[in-house]
Amino acid sequence: MDCLFCNIIAKKFPAVFVYEDEKVAVFLDINPTNPGHTLVVPKAHFENIFDVTEETFCDVAAATKRLAPAIRAAVGADGINLMVNNGRAAGQLIPHIHLHIVPRLMADGFRHWKGAPYKNGEIEQVAEKIRAVLA
Numbered sequence: 001m002d003c004l005f006c007n008i009i010a011k012k013f014p015a016v017f018v019y020e021d022e023k024v025a026v027f028l029d030i031n032p033t034n035p036g037h038t039l040v041v042p043k044a045h046f047e048n049i050f051d052v053t054e055e056t057f058c059d060v061a062a063a064t065k066r067l068a069p070a071i072r073a074a075v076g077a078d079g080i081n082l083m084v085n086n087g088r089a090a091g092q093l094i095p096h097i098h099l100h101i102v103p104r105l106m107a108d109g110f111r112h113w114k115g116a117p118y119k120n121g122e123i124e125q126v127a128e129k130i131r132a133v134l135a
């Protein structure tokens with residue numbers, strides 16, 4: 001077993017857990033954006049959003065709904081980011097799907113990522129491509 005998070009789930013590698021049930025393991029990120037930065041990890045191994053089952057992703061979502069308010073209360077956060085990085089281009093480092101719960105403070109320097117408006121007509125073209133894949 002060469003997956004870091006599978007080894008943490010199996011208790012072969014250490015981690016500081018805050019919650020666990022038969023579906024998910026929830027432990028603190030060792031390199032937090034802010035104290036309380038937590039990872040919600042399904043016990044079943046999937047790489048990311050492209051191969052995870054709907055059922056397993058729903059298990060992660062259900063645990064997150066329970067954990068996020070508790071983390072906010074515990075560390076006195078002003079807000080929370082929820083994030084899943086999927087693929088190297090999106091910053092995924094650990095190839096076992098996990099959702100970041102990141103407590104945010106008003107003065108912690110949060111910046112939105114850069115955006116740029118669509119060119120004329122481009123937004124409809126992009127939407128049409130997505131609808132075509134879905135159809």
Ligand code: 5GP
Pocket residue numbers: 004015016027028029030031032084085091092093094095
């Ligand atoms: P990713 O970029 O894959 O979404 O994020 C991976 C996260 O896992 C990073 O925030 C990183 O700090 C965290 N991480 C990496 N190795 C370990 C570890 O051994 N234990 C814990 N608890 N977190 C880890």
Ligand code: ZN
Pocket residue numbers: 003004005006007044045046095096
């Ligand atoms: Zn794994």
